Amino acid sequence: MPTHPSGRGHGLDVPAPASSDDKAAARAVPLRRVAALFRPYRVQLAAVTAAIVGSAVLGMANPFLLRAVLDRALPERDVGLLGWLVSGMVAVAAVTSVLGVLQTWISTRVGQLVMHRLRTDVFGHLQRQSLAFFTRTRAGEVQSRITNDIGGMQAVVTSTATAVAANLTTVLATVVAMVALSWRLSLISLLVLPPAIWLTRRVARLRRKITEVRQRELADLNVTIEEGLSVSGVQLSKTLGTGAALTDRFTASSARLVDLELRSELAGRWRMATMTIVFAAIPAIIYLGAGLPGTAGTLSVGTVVAFTALQSGLFRPLMGLLNVGVSVTASLALFARIFEYLDLPVEVADPARPVPLDPARVRGRLRFEDVTFSYPDSDTAAVAGINLDVPPGSTLALVGETGSGKSTIAGLVSRLHDPTAGRVTLDGVDLRDVRLADLAAVVGVVSQETYLLHTTIRENLRYAKPDATDAELEAAARAAQIHDLITGLPDGYDTVVGSRGHRFSGGEKQRIAIARTLLRDPRVLVLDEATSALDTETERAVQQAFEELARGRTTITIAHRLSTVRDADQIAVLDHGRIVEAGTHRSLLHGNGRYAALAS
Structure with missing residues (x-):
């Protein structure tokens, strides 16, 4: 390897x-x-x-x-x-x-x-x-x-x-x-x-x-x-x-x-x-x-x-x-x-000689080249031998049972972890050769665990882009289907969300988090169960917004509901950290393999 x-x-x-x-x-x-x-x-x-x-x-x-x-x-x-x-x-x-x-x-x-x-x-x-x-x-x-x-x-x-x-x-x-x-x-x-x-x-x-x-x-x-x-x-x-x-x-x-x-x-x-x-x-x-x-x-x-x-x-x-x-x-x-x-060593550090990365010129091609990753103190690899090629502007969906390694792959894209073996590249550049701040400007992540700061909605959104205008905040909130709810509050965007956002429902918190990520206009989107806390009607509305926003972006989607990934350009099915199937929704259904079993 x-x-x-x-x-x-x-x-x-x-x-x-x-x-x-x-x-x-x-x-x-x-x-x-x-x-x-x-x-x-x-x-x-x-x-x-x-x-x-x-x-x-x-x-x-x-x-x-x-x-x-x-x-x-x-x-x-x-x-x-x-x-x-x-x-x-x-x-x-x-x-x-x-x-x-x-x-x-x-x-x-x-x-x-x-x-x-x-x-x-x-x-x-x-x-x-x-x-x-x-x-x-x-x-x-x-x-x-x-x-x-x-x-x-x-x-x-x-x-x-x-x-x-x-x-x-x-x-x-x-x-x-x-x-x-x-x-x-x-x-x-x-x-x-x-x-x-x-x-x-x-x-x-x-x-x-x-x-x-x-x-x-x-x-x-x-x-x-x-x-x-x-x-x-x-x-x-x-x-x-x-x-x-x-x-x-x-x-x-x-x-x-x-x-x-x-x-x-x-x-x-x-x-x-x-x-x-x-x-x-x-x-x-x-x-x-x-x-x-x-x-x-x-x-x-x-x-x-x-x-x-x-x-x-x-x-x-x-x-x-x-x-x-x-x-x-x-x-x-x-x-x-x-x-x-x-004296603690930095496990995921900025490179000594970083490769410049201009967000405006990033095309968004992601490649996983024989990637293996093991968590500390673990005898087994969370993911092993992962090979994926995600063309610019395309959508990759990762499906599989809990613990199959989907979120680990998403974490490797945003450099929450570094591979134990192999490498992940963006436009041919190893992610470990890119400054963390530059990578964060290019890769946007919405995870299933939403974290909101104990401040106003406006400041929560600006946490992603401090110099964002009010118009930009509203555009991101509209795209995440949360603008109408915010403006209906007595204090609007100046409403304090409360500790960890507990003032809002799970779906409302997740849509605020989606708006916060979209405010950065990233070239690569990682959606780790991003719609898991939404009801069916809201999920459909947010999914339509994602489809519009995903145009021209590389998107990695992780979801248990196969209805949210059926239109992906490619779907990878994981089992115990390995890819066991890959293809489109139609081809995987016809293959009668693991994906077909999950869909049934």
């Missing part, structure tokens, strides 16, 4: 991320990859760092000003010196406050831009995934990763870089100032660092494990909301009487989430509380040390007070630095889930 040279049809067996949460959670995320998210904002981060360093350096002036006040200005009653020292304190506070506001504004903006990029990158990448990905992934899981996981990163992404820089700079500057005041007292103060770092690492690992479990529980909660509160979900629960069971399921999931949130917030709190007590006890130790025989008389009152102020000021940035380490470690579980989606 011939295969496409790129071999792109063989990338369909990618494991579903939704079924591998544990693997995602355990996956290591290199910190350099997280840091790479901030690379485009180097200039802004440099400005923030400069503001942080300036603020930290200025802040260290206060203890020395305080020492001068206590040891010189007040004992000597030097009012002039006291005025200058006090003014210096106020000036330091004012400048550091301004620098703090500037730092917060820049860092928050950079963080929000990073989150914006993550959200858009994930959304755009998922848009490029094939249908196979979405059929095996829960919708609530996808939403949870975009909203909950990225939202959970907000504090880390927006403040981590600046918090590290600010706290680290403050700690270093404070330590230098402490050593400058008294290196002996500095040794006493810094003895607490090793146990603090050890405890922080243990707390970080604990919180990361809890975060992994919490995000999976949030995803389950989203799935319950998506399944239970959609129009279809509510309708199902009401008809089956499962509303109470769904509520219990949601309540249990929410209760587990409460417990996980508490555990996440309280993880290591007792350990960190111990460190707080130790830090609080250090000033007393300093006073004791200053009064010991070895140090008595060597330290002035101003030095001891200034040193104590520095040591107290060291606690906040030091604990902040340690807590940032905890937050970053815990957030790696979130980054792992997001990067897992970003």
Whole structure:
């Protein structure tokens, strides 16, 4: 069997991320990859760092000003010196406050831009995934990763870089100032660092494990909301009487989430509380040390007070630095889930060197050349050895029992899938060599499962062609035999269709979908049970519209009702993914084969 040279049809067996949460959670995320998210904002981060360093350096002036006040200005009653020292304190506070506001504004903006990029990158990448990905992934899981996981990163992404820089700079500057005041007292103060770092690492690992479990529980909660509160979900629960069971399921999931949130917030709190007590006890130790025989008389009152102020000021940035380490470690579980989606290979991708396709010049000749396709995780081919030649402007009808492969062939035409073997060509060009956007402009699809957006009829139609005029909308609606019904509504084309179009009947929704597709004026039409939800009279009217619109177009029609395909130029009968008969309605009836049996 011939295969496409790129071999792109063989990338369909990618494991579903939704079924591998544990693997995602355990996956290591290199910190350099997280840091790479901030690379485009180097200039802004440099400005923030400069503001942080300036603020930290200025802040260290206060203890020395305080020492001068206590040891010189007040004992000597030097009012002039006291005025200058006090003014210096106020000036330091004012400048550091301004620098703090500037730092917060820049860092928050950079963080929000990073989150914006993550959200858009994930959304755009998922848009490029094939249908196979979405059929095996829960919708609530996808939403949870975009909203909950990225939202959970907000504090880390927006403040981590600046918090590290600010706290680290403050700690270093404070330590230098402490050593400058008294290196002996500095040794006493810094003895607490090793146990603090050890405890922080243990707390970080604990919180990361809890975060992994919490995000999976949030995803389950989203799935319950998506399944239970959609129009279809509510309708199902009401008809089956499962509303109470769904509520219990949601309540249990929410209760587990409460417990996980508490555990996440309280993880290591007792350990960190111990460190707080130790830090609080250090000033007393300093006073004791200053009064010991070895140090008595060597330290002035101003030095001891200034040193104590520095040591107290060291606690906040030091604990902040340690807590940032905890937050970053815990957030790696979130980054792992997001990067897992970003690393998904695109199964149906745009070609590296696309062949230009001008919709105005497309003739519409379709060929299936020994095409075989297998769905992921399936041992049997959905279709195998398909050979078809559909001349421009002709009609091909695909008939057969449910599961015979009709919709799979339709999906290959619109590149919802790529062949596992063989190729599908349009005017001699392999569809895998055509940009997806160009192909969508040429191939129009109306499927048996109609999806309407929760907006007006006008906007639903314009979804296919945003620049369509009102006249074009009405022409497409008339062709689909839905214009009169729309104009009879109180708000006409501005009527909101409701969630998934449940405000309309199945036939009305399908005719709106038909109008939406026809608005693009495609050269190739794929009608996958497009009239299955219509009553006999409406189906006849829509069929007449299709016959008029199909002139000059290549049309592939899939239908169970043979009355809708009897006038097709050729009919292919499928059975278990293979073509068992092909011909016209008349010739197949005379052949007394599978088609004749279906017609009887």
